[in-house]
Amino acid sequence: MGTNTVVVTDANFEDVVVNSETPILVDFWAEWCGPCKMIAPVLEEIAVDLKGKLTIGKLDVDHNQSTAMAFGVMSIPTMMLFKGGQPVATIVGFQPKAQLVGKLMPHLSPVKVAA
Secondary structure (H helix, E strand, C coil): CCCCCEEECCCCHHHHHHCCCCCEEEEEECCCCHHHHHHHHHHHHHHHHCCCCCEEEEEECCCCHHHHHHCCCCCCCEEEEEECCEEEEEEECCCCHHHHHHHHHHHCCCCCCCC
16 A cells, blocks of 8 residues: 555545545555556556645455445446545546546646746
8 A cells, every 4th residue: 555545445435535625536446456556556656746636545345345336346446536525537447647647637626837
């Protein structure tokens, strides 16, 4: 588990995701999932790049099945972007960083670029 991501569970889902001040990308993953392990470092980088604009949460589907089932997660990795407590985008499967960021950016506040 990375230092720039938050752990999401069935128990804390409402606090961490629904009540999040910033949009939060929840990564539904499992220990045995190869593509999940491949995308983990990519998500760590995105968490750093978009700090303050986006939170990244990791939900282990083996230990938190009710949340995964509630959102119809059938295959992993599935990443679901929540804004104001509601899912606004779903990305299934491994994605290269640029592609993943491209899918997230329309949902995030504009990033101010320093002159």
